[in-house]
Amino acid sequence: MTSGSAAHMAGCDDECMEHPRVAASRARMLDEGTARDLAAIFQALGDPTRARIVFCLLHDELCTCDLAELTGITESAVSQHLRILRALRLVKSRRAGKQVFHSLDDAHVALMLHIGLNHLREGDAAHPAMERLLTQATALEMSR
Numbered sequence: 001m002t003s004g005s006a007a008h009m010a011g012c013d014d015e016c017m018e019h020p021r022v023a024a025s026r027a028r029m030l031d032e033g034t035a036r037d038l039a040a041i042f043q044a045l046g047d048p049t050r051a052r053i054v055f056c057l058l059h060d061e062l063c064t065c066d067l068a069e070l071t072g073i074t075e076s077a078v079s080q081h082l083r084i085l086r087a088l089r090l091v092k093s094r095r096a097g098k099q100v101f102h103s104l105d106d107a108h109v110a111l112m113l114h115i116g117l118n119h120l121r122e123g124d125a126a127h128p129a130m131e132r133l134l135t136q137a138t139a140l141e142m143s144r
Helices: 003-007 020-028 032-045 048-056 064-071 075-087 107-121 128-142
Strands: 091-096 099-104
Touching: 032 048, 032 107, 048 064, 048 075, 048 107, 064 075, 064 099, 075 091, 099 107, 107 128
Parallel strands: none
Antiparallel strands: 091 099
């Protein structure tokens, strides 16, 4: 099958490759590296234990032993999950003596979590809390 015929999808009246919407979308398309990095973030959050760790850090800075207690896994297992979350810049850590405290890396992580939870709980984009979050997201993006 040629590239042109592959692009001609059932139901399309014209060649998709040449359609203005396709050209505009192609110009905005994520590059491979960015798409891979974005997928890695969602893959990391796709693990229930890591999702719970990130949720625990939504409001409080916690040490490794606190996270182990809250999640019901060993400190060693928490550390392994935190290693992945730190590598993706979802979580940051600071040492205070012998203890290591963890928190969300920045407001973007909290916003992603809030949006995901709102989607699960409310499912209504017109909900006032969702409108507030989307306004915040837009403001964050525009400030970059």
